[in-house]
Amino acid sequence: xxxxxxxxxxxxxxxxxxxxxGQLWPDHNGHAYDLQQFFTSPxxxxxxxxxxxxxxxxxxxxxxxxxxRHDLLTRGNTPVAYIEGWFVSxxxxxxxxxxxxxxxxxxxxxxxxxxxxxxxxxIDNETSASAHLSCGFSETRRMIAFHKKI
Numbered sequence: 360x361x362x363x364x365x366x367x368x369x370x371x372x373x374x375x376x377x378x379x380x381g382q383l384w385p386d387h388n389g390h391a392y393d394l395q396q397f398f399t400s401p402x403x404x405x406x407x408x409x410x411x412x413x414x415x416x417x418x419x420x421x422x423x424x425x426x427x428r429h430d431l432l433t434r435g436n437t438p439v440a441y442i443e444g445w446f447v448s449x450x451x452x453x454x455x456x457x458x459x460x461x462x463x464x465x466x467x468x469x470x471x472x473x474x475x476x477x478x479x480x481x482i483d484n485e486t487s488a489s490a491h492l493s494c495g496f497s498e499t500r501r502m503i504a505f506h507k508k509i
Contacts, residue, residue, distance in 0.1 A: 363459035421447035440468030442478035
């Protein structure tokens with residue numbers, strides 16, 4: 360099994376990061392803009408990490424984007440680290456890349472004074488739910504969103 364290294368995202372990651380985001384959120388067209396905001400607007404996202412296999416350190420195979428939340432997801436006065444996006448290329452799943460990203464996220468969150476890290480996924484996204492559970496998360500609730508055109 361490969362060993363993975365994480366590092367903060369860099370401007371030089373924009374192309375691959377945009378591609379990976381496109382795989383995670385294929386219906387979103389503003390990835391390039393969002394990532395430019397990451398580097399120019401501190402409110403856009405607090406931190407992002409890339410994951411790389413040690414045998415090919417130039418090959419980014421996943422990312423995690425994090426922010427600090429002070430909203431309904433928090434259960435106290437302390438900010439909570441929130442995973443905005445977490446993705447690992449399909450060919451590297453089940454090899455430890457996702458866990459390496461979660462470990463980097465936990466370290467960052469702890470450095471920010473957080474005692475919790477939260478995340479969510481679609482109710483039908485069993486792949487993501489399984490990945491979260493395998494990294495030690497526990498499910499706290501399920502939601503169904505409704506939409507009606509008028």
